[in-house]
Amino acid sequence: xxSYGSRAAAMIDAFIRxxxxxxxxxxxxxxxxxxxxxxxxxxTVISDFNLDRITKFVKKHRDQIDFGxxxxxxxxxAGVRDTIEKKTGIQMICPTRKYAIEASKIAxxxxxxxxxxEVNPRFKVFDPKDYSSTTHVKxxxxxxxxxxxxxxxxxxxxxxxxxxxxVWGDHFNTPEHVFEHFLSNYEHGPxxxxxxxxxEESSFQAFCDGKRLAPLPDTRDYKRAFDGDNxxxxxxxxxxxxAGDILPFLTAGDREKEIELVNRVFGExxxxxxxxxxxxxxxxxAFIHTDKGPKILEINSRPGDPxxxxxxxxxxxxxxxxxxxxxxxxxxxxxxxxxxxxxxYKVPSSYGGYATVFxxxxxxxxVDAAVDLTEAQKLAEKDDSIRVYPGSMELRDGENxxxxxxxxxxxGIGDDxxxxxxxxxxxxxxxKGGALxxxxxxxxxxxxxxxxxxxxxxxxx
Numbered sequence: 484x485x486s487y488g489s490r491a492a493a494m495i496d497a498f499i500r501x502x503x504x505x506x507x508x509x510x511x512x513x514x515x516x517x518x519x520x521x522x523x524x525x526x527t528v529i530s531d532f533n534l535d536r537i538t539k540f541v542k543k544h545r546d547q548i549d550f551g552x553x554x555x556x557x558x559x560x561a562g563v564r565d566t567i568e569k570k571t572g573i574q575m576i577c578p579t580r581k582y583a584i585e586a587s588k589i590a591x592x593x594x595x596x597x598x599x600x601e602v603n604p605r606f607k608v609f610d611p612k613d614y615s616s617t618t619h620v621k622x623x624x625x626x627x628x629x630x631x632x633x634x635x636x637x638x639x640x641x642x643x644x645x646x647x648x649x650v651w652g653d654h655f656n657t658p659e660h661v662f663e664h665f666l667s668n669y670e671h672g673p674x675x676x677x678x679x680x681x682x683e684e685s686s687f688q689a690f691c692d693g694k695r696l697a698p699l700p701d702t703r704d705y706k707r708a709f710d711g712d713n714x715x716x717x718x719x720x721x722x723x724x725x726a727g728d729i730l731p732f733l734t735a736g737d738r739e740k741e742i743e744l745v746n747r748v749f750g751e752x753x754x755x756x757x758x759x760x761x762x763x764x765x766x767x768x769a770f771i772h773t774d775k776g777p778k779i780l781e782i783n784s785r786p787g788d789p790x791x792x793x794x795x796x797x798x799x800x801x802x803x804x805x806x807x808x809x810x811x812x813x814x815x816x817x818x819x820x821x822x823x824x825x826x827x828y829k830v831p832s833s834y835g836g837y838a839t840v841f842x843x844x845x846x847x848x849x850v851d852a853a854v855d856l857t858e859a860q861k862l863a864e865k866d867d868s869i870r871v872y873p874g875s876m877e878l879r880d881g882e883n884x885x886x887x888x889x890x891x892x893x894x895g896i897g898d899d900x901x902x903x904x905x906x907x908x909x910x911x912x913x914x915k916g917g918a919l920x921x922x923x924x925x926x927x928x929x930x931x932x933x934x935x936x937x938x939x940x941x942x943x944x
Contacts, residue, residue: 484552485537485563487513489828489874489892490788491554495522496870497795497802504803509544511537513555514886515878517856518871532558534566541571550810552763553577556785560586574810577763578784582752584765585783589640589675595779598751599744602779605631606677609669617666624665627676628658634679637661639668651679653716682773682941683934684780685730686722686790687741689749689766690805692814693759696749696766698742700728700819702790703934708835710924717835718889721827721907721925723900724793731900732934733772740777741770748782762809764791774944789826789892796870796894797822822896825903825926827911828874828889829919837920846918853882854890854917859910868896868903869910885917900926 484491491512498506499522507524513532520526525544529536537558541548551573553559562580567573578584584591595603607627614620628635637649649655649664668674686704689696704722708714725731729738745766752761767787769780795802799818808814832838832845856871863869875888891914895906904926911921924930 484508485511485532485554485558486516486519487555488788489872489889490786490791492516492518492872492874493792493795493870493892493894494552494554494786494802495519496872497798501801501803503801506803507547509540509548511540514876516873516876517878517883518873520878532561532563534558534561534563537563538566538570541567541573545571545573548573550806551575551577552806554786554788556583556585556783559583559785575762576806576809578765579760582758582760582765583784584752585642585781585785587640588638588781589673591779591782592675592677594748594751599747599779601776602744604678604680604778606675608673608675609665610673611669620669621662624662624676625658628661631676631678633658633661635661635676636679637665637668638675638677639671640673640675641671648716680771680773680778682771682778683732683938685733685741685770685772686787687745687766687768687770688764688787688790688794689745690809690814690817691749691761691763691765692757692809692812693753693761694757694812695814696746697814697817698728698745699794699817700724701730701733701738701741702787702793703730704787704790705922705925708837708922709840710922712930714835714837714840717830719789719828720830720835720889720922721825721892722787722789722793723825723903723926724823725900726821726823726898731931732938737772737777741768744777744779757812759812772938772941774941789828792826792870792872792892792894793824794819796896797824822898823900823903824897825895825900825907826892827895827907827921827925828892829911829914829921830889831875831885831887832918832920833887834889844920849916849918851884852916852918854885854919855915856883856891858915859891859893859913862910862913866906868906870894870896871910871914885919890917890919900931901928 510523510526560583564575686702688699702724704719706716767783797820872892875886893910895903897903
Protein backbone atom coordinates (compact mmCIF):
# COMPACT_ATOMS: atom_id res chain seq x y z
CA UNK A 484 0.00 0.00 0.00
CA UNK A 485 1.22 3.49 -0.88
CA SER A 486 0.17 5.59 2.06
CA TYR A 487 -0.13 9.14 3.31
CA GLY A 488 -2.39 10.78 5.85
CA SER A 489 -5.41 9.76 7.89
CA ARG A 490 -7.10 8.52 4.72
CA ALA A 491 -4.53 5.72 4.47
CA ALA A 492 -4.90 4.86 8.16
CA ALA A 493 -8.63 4.39 7.56
CA MET A 494 -7.87 2.09 4.63
CA ILE A 495 -5.45 0.06 6.76
CA ASP A 496 -8.06 -0.12 9.53
CA ALA A 497 -10.57 -1.49 7.03
CA PHE A 498 -8.06 -4.15 5.96
CA ILE A 499 -7.20 -5.32 9.45
CA ARG A 500 -10.89 -5.75 10.27
CA UNK A 501 -11.05 -8.57 7.73
CA UNK A 502 -11.80 -11.75 9.68
CA UNK A 503 -11.69 -14.06 6.68
CA UNK A 504 -8.31 -13.04 5.26
CA UNK A 505 -6.26 -11.67 8.20
CA UNK A 506 -4.13 -9.75 5.68
CA UNK A 507 -0.48 -8.82 6.05
CA UNK A 508 0.24 -5.26 5.00
CA UNK A 509 3.33 -3.98 3.19
CA UNK A 510 3.33 -0.21 3.47
CA UNK A 511 5.23 2.54 1.66
CA UNK A 512 4.70 5.66 3.77
CA UNK A 513 5.52 9.35 3.55
CA UNK A 514 6.72 9.28 7.15
CA UNK A 515 6.65 7.02 10.22
CA UNK A 516 2.91 7.14 10.78
CA UNK A 517 2.37 5.43 14.17
CA UNK A 518 -0.88 3.71 13.11
CA UNK A 519 0.62 2.29 9.93
CA UNK A 520 3.78 1.18 11.71
CA UNK A 521 1.73 -0.69 14.29
CA UNK A 522 -0.18 -2.75 11.74
CA UNK A 523 2.28 -3.17 8.87
CA UNK A 524 4.09 -6.45 8.33
CA UNK A 525 6.79 -4.40 6.59
CA UNK A 526 6.96 -0.60 6.58
CA THR A 527 9.28 1.75 4.74
CA VAL A 528 9.45 5.53 4.44
CA ILE A 529 9.84 7.01 0.95
CA SER A 530 8.96 10.62 1.62
CA ASP A 531 9.11 11.76 -2.01
CA PHE A 532 7.27 8.67 -3.33
CA ASN A 533 10.12 7.98 -5.73
CA LEU A 534 8.83 5.35 -8.14
CA ASP A 535 12.14 3.49 -8.44
CA ARG A 536 12.41 3.13 -4.66
CA ILE A 537 8.76 2.05 -4.36
CA THR A 538 9.36 -0.55 -7.08
CA LYS A 539 12.45 -1.84 -5.28
CA PHE A 540 10.41 -2.32 -2.08
CA VAL A 541 7.67 -4.12 -3.98
CA LYS A 542 10.13 -6.40 -5.78
CA LYS A 543 11.69 -7.37 -2.45
CA HIS A 544 8.32 -8.58 -1.15
CA ARG A 545 6.72 -9.58 -4.44
CA ASP A 546 6.01 -13.18 -3.40
CA GLN A 547 3.96 -12.02 -0.39
CA ILE A 548 1.86 -9.34 -2.16
CA ASP A 549 -1.46 -10.10 -3.90
CA PHE A 550 -2.27 -6.54 -4.97
CA GLY A 551 -1.32 -2.94 -4.30
CA UNK A 552 -3.54 0.02 -3.44
CA UNK A 553 -2.81 3.75 -3.38
CA UNK A 554 -4.25 6.55 -1.25
CA UNK A 555 -2.57 9.86 -2.20
CA UNK A 556 -2.92 11.51 -5.59
CA UNK A 557 0.69 12.41 -6.41
CA UNK A 558 1.92 8.83 -6.99
CA UNK A 559 -1.18 8.08 -9.08
CA UNK A 560 -0.58 11.12 -11.29
CA ALA A 561 3.10 10.17 -11.56
CA GLY A 562 2.16 6.71 -12.84
CA VAL A 563 2.85 4.45 -9.87
CA ARG A 564 0.45 1.83 -11.18
CA ASP A 565 2.02 1.78 -14.65
CA THR A 566 5.50 1.36 -13.17
CA ILE A 567 4.66 -1.29 -10.57
CA GLU A 568 2.61 -3.43 -12.92
CA LYS A 569 5.21 -3.26 -15.69
CA LYS A 570 8.20 -4.02 -13.49
CA THR A 571 6.73 -6.45 -10.95
CA GLY A 572 3.53 -7.88 -12.42
CA ILE A 573 1.60 -7.02 -9.26
CA GLN A 574 -1.82 -5.55 -10.07
CA MET A 575 -2.59 -2.17 -8.57
CA ILE A 576 -5.93 -0.79 -7.40
CA CYS A 577 -5.79 2.77 -8.63
CA PRO A 578 -6.11 4.33 -12.09
CA THR A 579 -3.21 4.35 -14.51
CA ARG A 580 -1.44 7.60 -15.29
CA LYS A 581 -3.60 8.05 -18.40
CA TYR A 582 -6.75 8.05 -16.29
CA ALA A 583 -5.48 10.22 -13.43
CA ILE A 584 -8.17 12.68 -14.39
CA GLU A 585 -7.31 15.25 -11.72
CA ALA A 586 -4.02 16.00 -13.49
CA SER A 587 -5.75 18.49 -15.83
CA LYS A 588 -8.71 20.70 -14.97
CA ILE A 589 -9.05 21.75 -18.60
CA ALA A 590 -9.21 18.16 -19.81
CA UNK A 591 -11.98 17.56 -17.27
CA UNK A 592 -14.07 20.44 -18.56
CA UNK A 593 -13.59 19.28 -22.13
CA UNK A 594 -14.63 15.75 -21.17
CA UNK A 595 -17.77 17.01 -19.44
CA UNK A 596 -18.58 19.24 -22.40
CA UNK A 597 -18.60 16.15 -24.60
CA UNK A 598 -20.69 13.80 -22.47
CA UNK A 599 -22.59 15.89 -19.88
CA UNK A 600 -22.35 19.59 -20.80
CA GLU A 601 -25.01 20.52 -18.25
CA VAL A 602 -22.55 19.88 -15.39
CA ASN A 603 -20.17 22.58 -16.64
CA PRO A 604 -20.43 26.17 -15.52
CA ARG A 605 -19.59 28.67 -18.26
CA PHE A 606 -15.82 28.55 -18.74
CA LYS A 607 -13.02 29.74 -20.97
CA VAL A 608 -9.49 28.41 -21.40
CA PHE A 609 -6.56 30.83 -21.65
CA ASP A 610 -3.54 29.10 -23.16
CA PRO A 611 -0.25 31.06 -23.55
CA LYS A 612 0.19 29.65 -27.04
CA ASP A 613 -2.98 31.47 -28.14
CA TYR A 614 -1.87 34.96 -27.07
CA SER A 615 0.98 37.10 -28.35
CA SER A 616 1.52 39.21 -25.23
CA THR A 617 0.33 40.00 -21.71
CA THR A 618 -1.63 42.93 -23.10
CA HIS A 619 -3.37 40.62 -25.55
CA VAL A 620 -4.45 38.11 -22.92
CA LYS A 621 -5.39 40.87 -20.45
CA UNK A 622 -7.90 42.29 -22.91
CA UNK A 623 -9.47 38.86 -23.36
CA UNK A 624 -9.57 38.15 -19.63
CA UNK A 625 -11.26 41.48 -18.84
CA UNK A 626 -13.86 40.90 -21.56
CA UNK A 627 -14.65 37.49 -20.07
CA UNK A 628 -14.87 38.92 -16.55
CA UNK A 629 -17.34 41.52 -17.77
CA UNK A 630 -19.48 38.80 -19.35
CA UNK A 631 -19.57 36.89 -16.03
CA UNK A 632 -20.02 40.04 -13.86
CA UNK A 633 -16.61 39.27 -12.33
CA UNK A 634 -18.03 36.33 -10.36
CA UNK A 635 -15.47 33.72 -11.36
CA UNK A 636 -13.16 30.95 -10.22
CA UNK A 637 -9.61 31.01 -11.60
CA UNK A 638 -7.96 27.60 -11.88
CA UNK A 639 -4.55 26.61 -13.19
CA UNK A 640 -4.71 23.58 -15.46
CA UNK A 641 -2.33 21.71 -13.19
CA UNK A 642 -2.23 21.80 -9.42
CA UNK A 643 1.33 23.04 -8.89
CA UNK A 644 1.21 26.37 -10.73
CA UNK A 645 1.32 29.84 -9.13
CA UNK A 646 -1.20 30.63 -6.41
CA UNK A 647 -3.57 27.85 -7.33
CA UNK A 648 -7.36 28.16 -7.40
CA UNK A 649 -8.82 31.57 -6.59
CA VAL A 650 -12.50 32.46 -6.14
CA TRP A 651 -14.33 35.79 -6.38
CA GLY A 652 -15.31 37.03 -2.93
CA ASP A 653 -12.75 34.83 -1.22
CA HIS A 654 -9.41 35.60 -2.83
CA PHE A 655 -10.19 38.73 -4.79
CA ASN A 656 -12.87 41.42 -5.06
CA THR A 657 -11.75 43.52 -8.03
CA PRO A 658 -11.02 42.69 -11.68
CA GLU A 659 -7.45 43.91 -11.11
CA HIS A 660 -6.91 41.38 -8.34
CA VAL A 661 -8.47 38.66 -10.47
CA PHE A 662 -6.00 39.39 -13.23
CA GLU A 663 -3.08 39.48 -10.81
CA HIS A 664 -4.06 36.03 -9.55
CA PHE A 665 -4.63 34.82 -13.09
CA LEU A 666 -1.22 36.03 -14.22
CA SER A 667 0.59 34.24 -11.37
CA ASN A 668 -0.76 30.98 -12.81
CA TYR A 669 -0.70 31.88 -16.50
CA GLU A 670 3.08 32.34 -16.30
CA HIS A 671 3.27 28.57 -15.68
CA GLY A 672 0.82 27.38 -18.31
CA PRO A 673 -2.86 27.31 -19.32
CA UNK A 674 -5.49 28.70 -16.96
CA UNK A 675 -9.23 28.21 -16.92
CA UNK A 676 -11.62 30.96 -15.79
CA UNK A 677 -15.09 29.70 -15.03
CA UNK A 678 -18.33 31.05 -13.69
CA UNK A 679 -18.67 30.95 -9.91
CA UNK A 680 -21.81 28.97 -9.13
CA UNK A 681 -24.01 29.08 -6.04
CA UNK A 682 -25.28 25.94 -4.37
CA GLU A 683 -24.69 23.17 -1.87
CA GLU A 684 -21.81 20.75 -2.26
CA SER A 685 -21.67 16.99 -2.00
CA SER A 686 -18.89 14.48 -2.53
CA PHE A 687 -19.54 11.37 -4.61
CA GLN A 688 -17.19 8.38 -4.63
CA ALA A 689 -17.40 4.98 -6.30
CA PHE A 690 -15.32 1.82 -6.35
CA CYS A 691 -14.60 0.52 -9.84
CA ASP A 692 -13.42 -2.76 -11.39
CA GLY A 693 -13.11 -1.37 -14.92
CA LYS A 694 -16.54 -2.68 -15.96
CA ARG A 695 -18.85 -0.97 -13.52
CA LEU A 696 -19.06 1.54 -10.69
CA ALA A 697 -20.21 0.71 -7.16
CA PRO A 698 -21.36 4.06 -5.69
CA LEU A 699 -20.48 4.84 -2.09
CA PRO A 700 -22.76 6.94 0.16
CA ASP A 701 -22.69 10.71 -0.39
CA THR A 702 -20.69 12.85 2.01
CA ARG A 703 -20.27 16.57 2.72
CA ASP A 704 -16.87 18.00 3.61
CA TYR A 705 -15.83 21.29 5.20
CA LYS A 706 -13.07 23.08 3.31
CA ARG A 707 -12.96 26.34 5.30
CA ALA A 708 -10.37 26.59 8.04
CA PHE A 709 -12.42 28.15 10.83
CA ASP A 710 -15.79 27.80 12.51
CA GLY A 711 -18.71 29.35 10.68
CA ASP A 712 -17.15 28.46 7.32
CA ASN A 713 -14.68 31.32 7.64
CA UNK A 714 -11.03 31.55 6.66
CA UNK A 715 -9.16 30.07 3.69
CA UNK A 716 -9.92 26.80 1.97
CA UNK A 717 -7.94 23.84 3.29
CA UNK A 718 -7.60 20.20 2.34
CA UNK A 719 -10.72 19.58 4.44
CA UNK A 720 -11.33 20.05 8.17
CA UNK A 721 -13.92 17.30 8.45
CA UNK A 722 -16.95 15.73 6.81
CA UNK A 723 -20.23 13.96 7.51
CA UNK A 724 -22.61 11.43 6.03
CA UNK A 725 -26.15 10.63 7.09
CA ALA A 726 -27.51 7.20 7.85
CA GLY A 727 -28.12 5.76 4.40
CA ASP A 728 -26.74 7.01 1.10
CA ILE A 729 -28.31 10.48 0.82
CA LEU A 730 -27.33 13.75 2.50
CA PRO A 731 -30.08 15.48 4.52
CA PHE A 732 -30.35 18.47 2.18
CA LEU A 733 -30.59 16.35 -0.99
CA THR A 734 -33.40 14.21 -2.38
CA ALA A 735 -33.46 10.69 -3.75
CA GLY A 736 -33.78 12.31 -7.17
CA ASP A 737 -30.61 14.33 -6.57
CA ARG A 738 -28.73 11.16 -5.72
CA GLU A 739 -30.06 9.37 -8.81
CA LYS A 740 -28.99 12.31 -10.96
CA GLU A 741 -25.46 12.19 -9.50
CA ILE A 742 -25.18 8.49 -10.29
CA GLU A 743 -26.54 9.00 -13.82
CA LEU A 744 -24.10 11.84 -14.58
CA VAL A 745 -21.07 10.02 -13.18
CA ASN A 746 -21.98 6.92 -15.18
CA ARG A 747 -22.07 9.01 -18.34
CA VAL A 748 -18.54 10.24 -17.64
CA PHE A 749 -17.44 6.73 -16.71
CA GLY A 750 -18.99 5.30 -19.88
CA GLU A 751 -16.96 7.69 -22.01
CA UNK A 752 -13.72 6.80 -20.21
CA UNK A 753 -14.43 3.07 -20.19
CA UNK A 754 -15.50 2.70 -23.79
CA UNK A 755 -17.11 -0.57 -24.81
CA UNK A 756 -16.88 -3.52 -22.46
CA UNK A 757 -14.24 -3.08 -19.78
CA UNK A 758 -11.30 -0.79 -19.09
CA UNK A 759 -9.19 -2.19 -16.22
CA UNK A 760 -7.07 0.99 -16.24
CA UNK A 761 -9.90 2.63 -14.27
CA UNK A 762 -9.67 0.23 -11.29
CA UNK A 763 -9.94 1.78 -7.84
CA UNK A 764 -11.72 5.10 -7.24
CA UNK A 765 -11.30 6.80 -10.63
CA UNK A 766 -14.16 9.25 -10.08
CA UNK A 767 -14.29 11.08 -6.76
CA UNK A 768 -16.60 13.91 -7.75
CA ALA A 769 -17.21 17.30 -6.14
CA PHE A 770 -20.79 18.22 -7.03
CA ILE A 771 -22.48 21.55 -6.37
CA HIS A 772 -26.26 21.49 -6.50
CA THR A 773 -27.61 24.71 -8.00
CA ASP A 774 -30.92 26.19 -9.13
CA LYS A 775 -30.05 24.85 -12.58
CA GLY A 776 -29.30 21.33 -11.40
CA PRO A 777 -26.04 19.68 -10.33
CA LYS A 778 -22.73 21.05 -11.59
CA ILE A 779 -19.32 19.44 -11.16
CA LEU A 780 -16.58 21.49 -9.53
CA GLU A 781 -13.89 18.88 -10.18
CA ILE A 782 -13.18 15.16 -10.37
CA ASN A 783 -10.30 13.38 -8.67
CA SER A 784 -8.89 9.91 -9.27
CA ARG A 785 -8.33 8.65 -5.72
CA PRO A 786 -10.17 8.20 -2.40
CA GLY A 787 -11.39 11.42 -0.81
CA ASP A 788 -9.69 12.81 2.26
CA PRO A 789 -11.60 13.08 4.57
CA UNK A 790 -14.60 11.58 2.74
CA UNK A 791 -13.36 7.99 2.49
CA UNK A 792 -13.12 7.99 6.30
CA UNK A 793 -16.87 8.51 6.47
CA UNK A 794 -17.58 5.25 4.65
CA UNK A 795 -14.85 2.68 5.32
CA UNK A 796 -15.55 2.35 9.08
CA UNK A 797 -19.16 1.33 8.31
CA UNK A 798 -18.35 -0.97 5.39
CA UNK A 799 -20.41 -4.13 5.91
CA UNK A 800 -18.48 -6.14 3.33
CA UNK A 801 -14.92 -7.39 3.80
CA UNK A 802 -12.60 -4.72 2.37
CA UNK A 803 -10.06 -7.32 1.25
CA UNK A 804 -12.81 -9.09 -0.71
CA UNK A 805 -13.93 -5.78 -2.23
CA UNK A 806 -10.36 -5.15 -3.39
CA UNK A 807 -10.05 -8.64 -4.88
CA UNK A 808 -13.30 -8.01 -6.75
CA UNK A 809 -11.99 -4.70 -8.09
CA UNK A 810 -8.76 -6.38 -9.15
CA UNK A 811 -10.48 -9.33 -10.80
CA UNK A 812 -13.38 -7.52 -12.48
CA UNK A 813 -16.04 -9.07 -10.22
CA UNK A 814 -17.29 -6.00 -8.37
CA UNK A 815 -20.94 -5.92 -7.39
CA UNK A 816 -22.91 -3.75 -4.99
CA UNK A 817 -20.94 -2.67 -1.94
CA UNK A 818 -22.89 -2.73 1.33
CA UNK A 819 -22.70 -0.45 4.37
CA UNK A 820 -24.11 -0.44 7.88
CA UNK A 821 -27.01 2.02 8.12
CA UNK A 822 -25.18 4.54 10.31
CA UNK A 823 -24.20 8.20 10.21
CA UNK A 824 -20.55 9.23 10.52
CA UNK A 825 -18.70 12.46 11.29
CA UNK A 826 -14.99 13.08 10.72
CA UNK A 827 -13.24 15.89 12.60
CA TYR A 828 -9.60 16.78 12.00
CA LYS A 829 -7.19 18.15 14.56
CA VAL A 830 -4.44 20.18 12.88
CA PRO A 831 -1.32 22.18 13.84
CA SER A 832 -1.61 25.89 14.66
CA SER A 833 0.29 26.74 11.48
CA TYR A 834 -2.36 25.05 9.31
CA GLY A 835 -4.92 27.28 7.59
CA GLY A 836 -3.40 30.43 9.08
CA TYR A 837 -4.83 29.79 12.56
CA ALA A 838 -1.79 31.04 14.46
CA THR A 839 -1.83 34.27 12.45
CA VAL A 840 -5.55 34.92 12.84
CA PHE A 841 -5.86 33.78 16.46
CA UNK A 842 -2.38 34.19 18.01
CA UNK A 843 -3.75 34.48 21.55
CA UNK A 844 -5.37 31.05 21.34
CA UNK A 845 -2.15 29.19 20.52
CA UNK A 846 -0.29 27.65 23.44
CA UNK A 847 3.30 28.45 22.43
CA UNK A 848 4.67 25.95 24.95
CA UNK A 849 2.98 23.10 23.07
CA VAL A 850 3.96 24.04 19.50
CA ASP A 851 6.89 21.62 19.40
CA ALA A 852 5.54 19.24 22.03
CA ALA A 853 4.59 15.63 21.40
CA VAL A 854 0.98 14.76 20.61
CA ASP A 855 -0.59 12.46 23.19
CA LEU A 856 -3.10 10.04 21.65
CA THR A 857 -3.30 7.80 24.73
CA GLU A 858 -6.74 8.79 26.03
CA ALA A 859 -8.28 8.98 22.57
CA GLN A 860 -7.00 5.51 21.72
CA LYS A 861 -8.39 4.17 25.02
CA LEU A 862 -11.78 5.58 24.07
CA ALA A 863 -11.55 3.89 20.67
CA GLU A 864 -10.58 0.56 22.25
CA LYS A 865 -13.62 0.69 24.54
CA ASP A 866 -16.06 2.12 22.01
CA ASP A 867 -16.14 0.84 18.42
CA SER A 868 -18.10 3.94 17.39
CA ILE A 869 -14.89 6.01 17.71
CA ARG A 870 -11.92 5.60 15.35
CA VAL A 871 -8.65 7.53 15.69
CA TYR A 872 -6.61 7.89 12.49
CA PRO A 873 -3.19 9.61 12.70
CA GLY A 874 -2.34 11.54 9.53
CA SER A 875 0.46 14.09 9.16
CA MET A 876 2.19 12.71 12.24
CA GLU A 877 5.54 11.08 12.80
CA LEU A 878 6.79 8.67 15.44
CA ARG A 879 10.14 9.76 16.90
CA ASP A 880 11.80 7.96 19.80
CA GLY A 881 8.49 6.57 20.97
CA GLU A 882 6.57 9.87 20.81
CA ASN A 883 4.21 11.29 18.19
CA UNK A 884 4.89 14.68 16.63
CA UNK A 885 2.66 16.76 14.37
CA UNK A 886 3.99 17.70 10.95
CA UNK A 887 2.73 20.53 8.76
CA UNK A 888 -0.59 19.22 7.49
CA UNK A 889 -3.68 17.65 9.08
CA UNK A 890 -2.44 15.78 12.14
CA UNK A 891 -5.11 13.33 13.22
CA UNK A 892 -8.73 12.55 12.36
CA UNK A 893 -11.40 11.14 14.62
CA UNK A 894 -14.42 9.37 13.15
CA GLY A 895 -17.61 9.19 15.16
CA ILE A 896 -20.30 6.63 14.27
CA GLY A 897 -23.93 6.96 15.37
CA ASP A 898 -27.55 6.29 14.53
CA ASP A 899 -27.84 9.89 13.35
CA UNK A 900 -25.49 12.75 12.52
CA UNK A 901 -25.72 14.43 15.93
CA UNK A 902 -24.84 11.20 17.76
CA UNK A 903 -21.91 10.63 15.40
CA UNK A 904 -20.77 14.22 15.89
CA UNK A 905 -20.70 13.82 19.66
CA UNK A 906 -18.55 10.70 19.37
CA UNK A 907 -16.14 12.45 17.01
CA UNK A 908 -15.75 15.41 19.37
CA UNK A 909 -15.28 13.08 22.37
CA UNK A 910 -12.27 11.58 20.61
CA UNK A 911 -10.95 14.97 19.48
CA UNK A 912 -11.11 16.41 23.00
CA UNK A 913 -9.13 13.46 24.35
CA UNK A 914 -6.13 14.31 22.12
CA LYS A 915 -3.62 16.49 23.95
CA GLY A 916 -0.42 18.38 23.12
CA GLY A 917 1.16 19.70 19.95
CA ALA A 918 -0.74 23.01 19.97
CA LEU A 919 -3.43 21.39 17.84
CA UNK A 920 -6.84 22.86 17.08
CA UNK A 921 -10.01 21.81 15.30
CA UNK A 922 -13.25 23.22 14.01
CA UNK A 923 -15.94 22.75 16.64
CA UNK A 924 -18.87 22.96 14.23
CA UNK A 925 -18.31 20.09 11.78
CA UNK A 926 -21.77 18.61 11.04
CA UNK A 927 -23.44 21.04 13.46
CA UNK A 928 -27.22 21.01 13.27
CA UNK A 929 -27.35 24.69 12.29
CA UNK A 930 -25.12 24.09 9.24
CA UNK A 931 -27.25 21.21 8.03
CA UNK A 932 -30.42 23.26 8.52
CA UNK A 933 -28.85 26.13 6.56
CA UNK A 934 -27.95 23.78 3.70
CA UNK A 935 -31.47 22.33 3.69
CA UNK A 936 -33.07 25.78 3.64
CA UNK A 937 -30.68 26.95 0.92
CA UNK A 938 -31.55 23.98 -1.31
CA UNK A 939 -35.26 24.63 -0.80
CA UNK A 940 -34.74 28.23 -1.93
CA UNK A 941 -32.72 27.13 -4.96
CA UNK A 942 -35.40 24.65 -6.02
CA UNK A 943 -38.05 27.39 -5.92
CA UNK A 944 -36.14 29.65 -8.35
